[in-house]
Amino acid sequence: MIKKAEWIGLGVLSLLILFFTLNWAVKTAVHAQKDVVVPDLTGQSLYEALDVLSRLNLGLKQEGAEFNDQVPVGTVLRQLPPAGMSVRESKVIRVTLSQGGESIFVPDLEGQSLRSAEIALRMNSLSLGEVRSRPSLKYEKDTVVAQEPVSKTIVRKSALVHVVVSDGPPEDDVLLMPDFAGKTLESAQAWAKNLNIKIETTVEESPQDDNIVLSQSIPFDSMMQTGSTVRLTISKMNADAVPEAAGAFPKFRFDVPQGDEGKKFRFVLVDGSKSKEIWKGQPEPGSKLDLLLPERPSPSARVRVFVNDILTEERPAQ
Structure with missing residues (x-):
């Protein structure tokens, strides 16, 4: 029993010695670290801040980032602890960096009234710039025909977007290019024949039926002269879209609403995790x-x- 008590006593004594030794070592290490004054990092790049702190044996951690169009991207906006505070070496200084000005995608304004376009810009933190007008076959008066920058361009917040609006149909002596996208080659040829305009075609595989106009070399509403040449890209149903037997692949039927002239339609098949565009155009x-x-x-x-890049409805594919 005496020997057992002696062993227990020795064990307790060893633990006490170990505790006091570790405690002394930690205190010694802490007191061995120097006090340094936190430098002012605001306005410096991340790399400059790292360089300054490393020379003082201080650490750095990015705590966050904020939009600020007055300060370049990657520049220190704030820090914690603040400049001038005395800290121990190895202290980590947390910083918030600038992300620069907020970037915004320009919305698609084509086909909208000038009033609607202005509201859409305001909702996206953008402003309406110069407004010009020109005649249009496609759009009624005061409807946006074109824009600059074009839709989906990335711009800074509060940027100006300039638009061209329709001035209504052209005078009788003015010839404008129609928009044949989504229409048949036959309709384009009928128009060209009456005006002595030459049509050249390029075939491109597509899931659409044959001889549907996919694109045209001359933008719609461009001024033209008789005798001009227009190049059209037309569809040819690709092999993947051709059913092995009649009725093997179903069709999706859609009735275009009345009054939707000039609107851009796009149809996307969504099946599980897969999505594929079926057709797009202006029917x-x-x-x-x-x-x-x-x-x-x-x-x-x-x-x-x-419709005009806005999801309007979703239906079963079959």
Whole structure:
């Protein structure tokens, strides 16, 4: 029993010695560190701040970032502890960096009234710039025909967006290029024949039916002269979209509402995690679209309908 008590006593004594030794070592290490004054890092780049702190044996950690169009990207906005405070060496200084001016995508204004376009810009923290006008076959008076910068361009917050609005139909002696995107080659040829305009075509594989105009070399509403040449890219149904047997792949039918002239439609097939564009264009109001699906969809597949890049509805694919 005496020996056992002696061993217990020795163990307790050893633990006490170890505790006091570690405590002394920690205190010695802490007191061995120098006191340094925190430098002012505001206005410095991240690399400059790192260089300054490393020479003082201080650490750095980015705590956050904020938009600030007055300060370049990557510049220190704030720090903690603040400049002038006395701290021990190895202290970590936390900083907040500038992300520069806030970036915004320019919305698509084409086809909107001038009033609606101005509201859309304001909602996106942008401003309406210069407003010019020109005649248009496609859009009625005071409707946006073009914009600069174009949609989806990245700009700074509060940037100006300049627009061109329709001045209504042209005078009788002014020839403008129609918009044939989404229409048949036959309709373009009929128009060209009456005006002695030459049509050249390039074929491109597409899930659409054959001979649908995909793009044109001359932008719509551009001024033209008789005898000009227009190059059209037309669709040829690709092999992947052709069913192995009649009715193997279903079609998606869509009735274009009346009064939707000039609006851009886009149809996207969503099937599980996959999505694929079926068709896009500017169909005639009141027309019926029979869009061939590029593959056999699952029972849960949906077709999303976008009008002027805004999702307006979603329907079962079959």
